[in-house]
Amino acid sequence: MHRDLDGILWALRALGAPKDFMWLVVLVWFTEGLYDLQKEFQFLEFYAGRANLTKAMRKAGNRSARFDILYGKTSKNKNLGSTSSDWMDLLQPSGFLLATLFILKGGPGFVAWFGIKCSSLVAVNKGTSGRSPCFAVGHVQYPSVSTTNALIERTLCLMMLVQACCGTWVVEQPGTSVLQFYPLWVRMMTYFLNLFGTPVHRVTWWMSRYGAASAKRQVAYSNASGIRKLDIGWKRLNRPKIKTTVAYVNREGKKCWKGSKFLKQTEIYPEPFGEAVARINDDLKRTRACFLNLLPVGYPTGPQTMQTTPDTSDFSQARLAECFKYIRGAKTLNLPPAWKEIIPSFLPERQNSWEESTN
Numbered sequence: 001m002h003r004d005l006d007g008i009l010w011a012l013r014a015l016g017a018p019k020d021f022m023w024l025v026v027l028v029w030f031t032e033g034l035y036d037l038q039k040e041f042q043f044l045e046f047y048a049g050r051a052n053l054t055k056a057m058r059k060a061g062n063r064s065a066r067f068d069i070l071y072g073k074t075s076k077n078k079n080l081g082s083t084s085s086d087w088m089d090l091l092q093p094s095g096f097l098l099a100t101l102f103i104l105k106g107g108p109g110f111v112a113w114f115g116i117k118c119s120s121l122v123a124v125n126k127g128t129s130g131r132s133p134c135f136a137v138g139h140v141q142y143p144s145v146s147t148t149n150a151l152i153e154r155t156l157c158l159m160m161l162v163q164a165c166c167g168t169w170v171v172e173q174p175g176t177s178v179l180q181f182y183p184l185w186v187r188m189m190t191y192f193l194n195l196f197g198t199p200v201h202r203v204t205w206w207m208s209r210y211g212a213a214s215a216k217r218q219v220a221y222s223n224a225s226g227i228r229k230l231d232i233g234w235k236r237l238n239r240p241k242i243k244t245t246v247a248y249v250n251r252e253g254k255k256c257w258k259g260s261k262f263l264k265q266t267e268i269y270p271e272p273f274g275e276a277v278a279r280i281n282d283d284l285k286r287t288r289a290c291f292l293n294l295l296p297v298g299y300p301t302g303p304q305t306m307q308t309t310p311d312t313s314d315f316s317q318a319r320l321a322e323c324f325k326y327i328r329g330a331k332t333l334n335l336p337p338a339w340k341e342i343i344p345s346f347l348p349e350r351q352n353s354w355e356e357s358t359n
Helices: 005-014 019-030 052-059 094-103 125-130 145-162 184-196 226-230 271-279 281-287 301-309 320-328
Strands: 039-045 062-066 073-078 083-086 106-114 168-174 201-206 217-222 243-249 255-259
Touching: 005 145, 005 301, 019 094, 019 145, 019 301, 019 320, 039 052, 039 094, 052 062, 052 168, 052 271, 062 094, 083 094, 094 106, 094 145, 094 320, 106 281, 125 145, 145 168, 145 184, 168 281, 201 226, 217 226, 226 281, 243 281, 271 281
Parallel strands: 039 062, 039 106, 106 168
Antiparallel strands: 073 083, 168 217, 201 217, 243 255
């Protein structure tokens, strides 16, 4: 199914994907020469940092790719005109389109791991972000919040594409993250439950059990029940070697907390954790929820699906229109006649009503 554009678009619509993203998938599909990808990938690590998961997967014999803003730089693609864009930044058009392409090139049951940027999602930042279970969107007037929201919404699009390609997705976060309460996250989880009759699988574990210097409670969500094997219990929990938060008293005399100088390093996955993920790789593939059994007989063609999919203002913070503009003028875009008749020349900027009220 992962090579069938008609099936992918049907699955994306069933998952509640925004039409704007579905158009991007079509454009990436029919644009030639973007990147020279001759082989399929078994593992993709997004927000990879030091890429300890990728290293472990490659060591285990899995063809893998890593993505992080740390690896990229602004460059020009001759097939996409003169516009410059960072091809390793998911917030840049080339970075998001590159991620889309690699997912479309995923092998059978491939695993995509997303360690979404969490700095404005955790409890220690709620004084600034304003995030809570009841208001997970946060104060969007702050760049740190709006940037994270854009990453969340673009990552949700990529997760839905992984699901539509019958792959395995995993999203990892610190234990205090409010990502699970983000409105569009909740919506996708609801669509998943209605489609597959089972909820997304959730697991928590202590990272110190894998050699981390701090206890650090972690949580992961996946469409594969095999993810639960990451929880190896709490017994023999290593004593923390560092403190990730420090207390201070503000001007009003109130005791507050902030991240310590050691907090940043806890973002790095310990090598033993990468090895553990590699060990459960086959379990993840075997236990994933897949669309193959849900496709109806004689499902509609891609153009038919797109023509009956409504435009919405959902995923407005993902800013998908700029990605569409970036690739729509590609010199090597080769659309079949059926697609040329219906694909738009541009996409309007989307805005939700709650965004309008904050401007």
